[in-house]
Amino acid sequence: MSSHSIYKEKSLAHSIEHDLQVSVAKCYQCGKCSAGCPVNSEMDYPPSVVIRMLQTEDPILEEKLLRSYSIWMCVTCEMCYGRCPMEIDIPKVMDHLRELSLQEKKVNPKAKHIVQFHKAFLDSVKYTGRLSELGLIADYKMRTFALTQDVALAPKMIARGKLHFIPERIKNKLSMKNIFKKTINKKEKPE
């Protein structure tokens, strides 16, 4: 596919076509994705504009995308993909842009809490193999200083037997360590 690509060699549109087999050129700007997006009002660029910016292959606009809040606000509900008449897998494009934004340290400052939440989540999985809800909340609070958030919920969750105090661990913890070492910890430098 890439040998006859219509895109410039170094553009994001090119790497999206090459790595994801998704062609942003198919988009004719009908806007259904932006209309159906549940978080469009929170975004700096709604989905159809994200795709349009990629189509231009303009490095300035690509830079704006990697630094945008939109890519982190996307909740991957798949509505845009479900309604796209050209079946462009926009959520997959969003994942790709997020991964690049993180690798190139271009995460939008407003999205800091969202990224910290994801990192806290994955830390729990890395060390125990499973998500510890209590551990996640504690880790997230330490990372963001959102210390008072949801404190009223905790006793109610405990009363309903919904919080484990001792995190569950899988037996084969080494397998988790290896998976992380060969994937996310390969590219991302420790902070």
Add this chain to the structure above:
Amino acid sequence: MKIGLYPGCSLNGGSREYKESVNAVAKAFDIELTDIPDWNCCGATAAHNLNHDLSLSLPIRILAIAEQNGLHEIVVPCAACYSRLTISQHEVNGDEELKNRIAGIVGLPYTGNVKILNVIQFIQDHILDKLSEKIKTPFAHKAACYYGCLLVRPHGILKFDRPEDPQTMDEVMKLIGADPIDWAFKTECCGAGMSVARTDVVGNLSGRIMEDAVDRGAEAIIVACPMCHSNLDMRRQDINKSLGKDIKTPVLYITQAIGLAVGISPKELGLQRHFVPVIFPVENVQNTIKVN
């Protein structure tokens, strides 16, 4: 035949009543469910947002262990886990090179032949035939079947129900005596993983869902996803604050509604664990709270 169960982290923690009700219903229909041994987290939103290879490797380890243990069919009640497992299987199975690379990362042999069922498919395949004869107390309420995002999208991969106005849950609910309503927010997003980082967004999105269901006369919201449940149930205070209302309409997992209809006790179904009590008739108070 043994059917594997992938509970996932939510069903083992904050949404344990979902697992309790799945197991209770399976038992009532003489179905043997076996937890996949040493299962790990599917990676959820966090993994696919941050690293593609990780987002594929975590689900593939689960599927590889199911294969190793001779579990050819697994039920994944959490819609989000179901989505991650199905999408990963689809992507990896369609690309031999990727398949070998991910199997290498996971360190287990993987052929990719496990059949993955969501909770509705599990009910359709293993319960539906015997359901009518087992009904003791019909669930005679107007119900809004809320499918959310990941049970029906992306349709090209999941190939389940209709992506707009799905009907499978509605059909099951009719069988247990409910009156499923027509409404507009069946497949709208509740805000999902933003529950902690952007609680305001969840209050807003889930608020629109609750409001439409209640305005159209729903006495119960029926869900098949722990994130939909926790956002509509545990986050009810945020929803009511966003709407300026005091909505008390309960949210039940479909397996809890079935359980009640076939005579399983509310306690065994974990109804006492909800934040919004499951009490009928529902008395909603409109416009009692001033917004901010």
